[in-house]
Amino acid sequence: MGPSIVIVDDHPAIVDGVRAWCARAEPEIRVLASGARVEVALEEPAADAVVLDLQLGSGSPAYGDLARLVDAGRRVVVYSQHADSDTALRCLELGAATYLTKAEGPEHLIPALRAVVQDRPYTPPVLGGAMAADPRPDRPVLSEREREVLLAWFESDSKQLVAQRFHLSVKTVDTYIGRVRIKYADAGRPATTKAALVARALQDGLIDLAGL
């Protein structure tokens, strides 16, 4: 049986869209519930992941809802119309599994959900750009190559193009991008979802203990 999710979004059109993508996915992703309030997700603890719209209603971004879900040990894919770096990085800090802008949804939401339910890192291009250009003084330290690969991923939205440019295999490109995500998981507020991400990365050989 495929993975299951809950959708928290106050736009019916978005919910319908995500439902349609999930139904078409192979294997199918089951949508257990959907609604405009975060309680919908908290009442479905069996769901493997939560797709959370950061802008519920007209108020400020729902960081509190995100924190509640993370504290409840849920894997959260933030799906937001905010495209700015600060919002994306703040969500990672709070323990979101990944961050997608709505423009990236058609290509990246389903792959992101697949990765996230297995506690594997998934970094869509715009989030990659935010990490590569992170200006904050306490950002995780990236190697020159990691930064270049991430920037290239942001620019091209194609791992083939990135691989070709740096004469790497697509798998190696994936490794670089994944490693940076783990560095971000290892920074800031601890959360069970972050720990699971790091543990899985160790099992997968994406990082070793010395690299942490």
Added chain:
Amino acid sequence: MAAVSGPADAVPSDLEVRLLRGLRIAQTVITLVILFGLSLPKLLDGAAAFHPPWVAPVGWGLLVAVAAVDAVLVARHRFWGRARMPVALGVLALAVLIALALDPAQVVGPAHVGYGVVGWIWLLLFAGARLRGLVALIVVHLLFLLGLLVATGRTDQLTLVTFGVTAVGITSFQLAIALAGSALRTVARQAAEAAESEARARTAEEVARTVHTDREARYAELRAVALPLLQGIGDGTLAPSDPEVQQAAARAAARLRRMFAEEGDAADALAAELAVLIDIAERRGVVVRYSERGQRPVLPADAAGALLATAEAALHAARAAARVTLAGVAGAVVVGVVTDGAARVPGLDVADVGTSTVEADGATWVEARWAPRS
């Protein structure tokens, strides 16, 4: 004096320093009056209550030394900075030593040199800083003295009431002045913000003037490019069916659009010009996804021109879809364009600008990067 210059908390603004100065001078005067007018006579009378007796004069001397250093800092418009906490903790240690060397019967008596003074010394140290540290030190000091009274069995009502009255009396004065300083800083900060927003408004005006001049220059350029073209088409010397004429007309039209679209936000001219190029592509029916990231320095005009020329050439090749990105990473500015067409990127020879083209799976990714070497 190097130790006192470091920014420990938020660095106080100029206005804050100036406004706080009057308060600091008043505090210094109060502290010196207390040290010399109240403590010194008590010191001379009560040295016998200390074991050993030299603790009182040495302790008093050290407190005077701290007040003197602070007076020098006030005169120089400086704050304690990184030295604040070590010195404040040193003063606490000193107060503890003085109290321990004192005859327990005198802890709430007139011979206790440090009792009323250390709070004032901390007030000097914490000028321009947050109040938390100050309040914590005062509380710790009072709790220590209370503990000392209890430990030495001096828990009779008279002693405790005397201690309570003096503690509240002294501390309330000190906290009132500290709060006044804090309020003054808030006012200063608001004033500084107001001044800053005024400066921003002035800058915007200046920018508008520059943009206007720039626009006039562009009109002149247009007259040179568009008018001959229009005249030529009008009098029949140029044929609209000629591909070269069509290209020249497209270029002139692009310039016109760019000029009309320009918003005058000179701080991000590059993003604005890129938006115009995207707009032109979208008018051809190309779906463009745009994203920008990072902080970008303002780059030299020729470099910005080179980046835009590369993006323009790349976008020109787009058939149905394109991805345009603008990023500022580690001091470099990078424009990336991915299209579904085969782009021919012009060769450029501009300082610090490099371009690269990568093709895979029918997609072409063109990047132009300005990375200053210095």
